[in-house]
Amino acid sequence: xxxxxxxxxxxxxxxxxxxxxxxxxxxxxxxxxxxxxxxxxxxxxxxxxxxxxxxxxxxxxxxxxxxxxxxxxxxxxxxxxxxxxxxxxxxxxxxxxxxxxxxxxxxxxxxxxxxxxxxxxxxxxxxxxxxxxxxxxxxxxxxxxxxxxxxxxxxxxxxxxxxxxxxxxxxxxxxxxxxxxxxxxxxxxxxxxxxxxxxxxxxxxxxxxxxxxxxxxxxxxxxxxxxxxxxxxxxxxxxxxxxxxxxxxxxxxxxxxxxxxxxxxx
Numbered sequence: 574x575x576x577x578x579x580x581x582x583x584x585x586x587x588x589x590x591x592x593x594x595x596x597x598x599x600x601x602x603x604x605x606x607x608x609x610x611x612x613x614x615x616x617x618x619x620x621x622x623x624x625x626x627x628x629x630x631x632x633x634x635x636x637x638x639x640x641x642x643x644x645x646x647x648x649x650x651x652x653x654x655x656x657x658x659x660x661x662x663x664x665x666x667x668x669x670x671x672x673x674x675x676x677x678x679x680x681x682x683x684x685x686x687x688x689x690x691x692x693x694x695x696x697x698x699x700x701x702x703x704x705x706x707x708x709x710x711x712x713x714x715x716x717x718x719x720x721x722x723x724x725x726x727x728x729x730x731x732x733x734x735x736x737x738x739x740x741x742x743x744x745x746x747x748x749x750x751x752x753x754x755x756x757x758x759x760x761x762x763x764x765x766x767x768x769x770x771x772x773x774x775x776x777x778x779x780x781x782x783x784x785x786x787x788x789x790x791x792x793x794x795x796x797x798x799x800x801x802x803x804x805x806x807x808x809x810x811x812x813x814x815x816x817x818x819x820x821x822x823x824x825x826x827x828x829x830x831x832x833x834x835x836x837x838x839x
Contacts, residue, residue, distance in 0.1 A: 598744075600743060600744045600746075600747045600789065601695060601721060601747060603789050604696075604742060604789060605695045605696060607789060607790060608695070608696035608698070608699050609696045609697065609698040609699070610698075611641075611698075611699075612641060612676070612696060612698035612699045612702050613698050615702070619634075619638050619644065620634075622644055623644075624637070624638075624644050625645055625646055625647070625826065626646070626647040626648070628647070640676045640678045640681065640706050641675060641676025641699075642675050642676045642679075642738070643676075643678055645738060646738075646827055647826050650825045650827055650828075651678070651679070651682075652682075653825055654825070654827060654828075655679065655682050655683070658735075658766045658813070658833055658835060659679075659682075659683055659733075659735060660686070662732075662733045662764045662766070662835070663683060663686050663687050663733055664687070665686065665687065665688055666688050667688055667732035667733060668687070668688060668689045668691075668730060668732050668733075669683060669684075669687040669689070669690050669691070669731065669732060669734065669735075670690070670691035670692075670693060670723075670727075670731050670733075670734040670758065671683070671690075671691070671692055671693065671734070671737075672693045672694075672723075672734065672735070672736040672739060672755075673693070673694055673695075673699075673736050673737075673739030673740075674692035674693060674694050674699065674700065674703040674715075675694065675696075675699050675702065675703065675739070676699065676702040676703060676706060677692070677702060677703035677705070677706030677707050678706070679738075680703055680706065680707055681706045681707055681710075683735075684707055684712060684713050685709075685710060687712070687733075688712065689712050689714070690707075690710065690712050690713045690714070691713075691714050691716055691731075692704075692707070692713060692714070692715045692716065693716050693718055694715075694716075694717065695717070695718045695719070695720075697717055700715045700717055703715065721750040721751055721754065722750075722754060723754045723755075723757065723758050724758075727758045728757055728758060729757075729758070729759070729760055729761075730758060730760065731758045731759050731760065731763055732760055732763050732764070733763060733764050733765070733766075734755055734758060734759065734763075734765050734766075735765060735766035735767070736751070736766075736767055736768060737766070737768045738768060739768070740767060740768060741768070741769060741770045741792045741793065742789050742790075742792065742793065743793060744787075744793050745793070745795070745799070748769070748793075748795075748803065749807075752803045752806075752807040752809070753807050755807070755836075756807040756808045756809055756838055760838070762837060762838060764812070764835055764837050764838075765809065765836045765837075765838075766833070766834070766835050766836075767800070767833075767834050767835075767836065768827070768832070768833050768834075769799075769800055769831065769832050769834075770792045770793065770794045770795055770830075770831055770832070771795075771796060771830065771831050771832035772795070773796055773797060773817070773832075774818050774829060774830050774831060774832065775818060775819070775829060775830075776830035777830045777831060777832075780794075780830065781794045796832075797814065797832050800834055804834075804836055808838060808839050809836040809837065809838055809839065810836065810837050810839055811836055812835050812836065812837045813834065814832070814833065814834045814835075815828050815831075815833035815834070816828075
């Protein structure tokens with residue numbers, strides 16, 4: 574009964590968010606409208622939108638949902654990923670950026686640890702949420718992207734850049750453009766952390782077969798091999814990946830479903 578109700582709520586929210594949208598083939602335009610709409614309505618939706626962390630009770634919902642995006646995954650899983658895939662590559666003297674800063678749930682864990690921090694997003698409404706979340710971080714700069722192009726003034730200027738829970742919504746051509754942009758803004762030897770879907774992961778496959786067709790609000794599915802191809806053609810090399818996952822053992826929501834990789838500019 575609870576699962577059925579959750580599925581109904583998800584469908585209703587999806588229909589509201591995706592009403593009168595650009596064609597899904599216009600990936601950037603679609604994402605821009607979708608996430609502007611999501612950010613504007615989040616304060617109302619968070620009262621009913623299902624949490625992917627099933628351990629949170631109804632009475633705990635208010636205190637758990639501090640920032641837009643906390644409804645996705647589990648906060649404990651986020652902390653683990655930040656600790657292993659971001660923290661080793663940041664420090665107080667480094668210049669760092671996030672593509673798709675969204676509501677700032679990752680940025681607020683990273684910005685206080687670095688010298689200069691850039692929030693990139695195609696959604697003006699999301700940047701407002703990120704700015705509110707990072708109100709205590711004077712080192713943060715907010716950059717609204719009109720297309721998949723990072724500022725030319727930052728070419729070769731970043732020590733580290735990352736995109737978490739963003740590239741899962743992008744089609745292949747948009748993803749490839751961002752790989753090239755990432756390589757462009759990194760210093761020689763700079764690092765990047767990228768998170769994509771993964772058809773080889775058990776929960777990645779389950780999510781794929783649960784979708785009848787591609788949906789931006791859902792996921793665009795790829796495999797680690799595609800990431801490797803994009804990396805090699807953009808002047809990046811892989812230095813760390815999430816381990817291959819089998820059904821037993823792994824409990825992290827994202828590691829069971831997705832692919833995490835750290836890249837270095839050659």
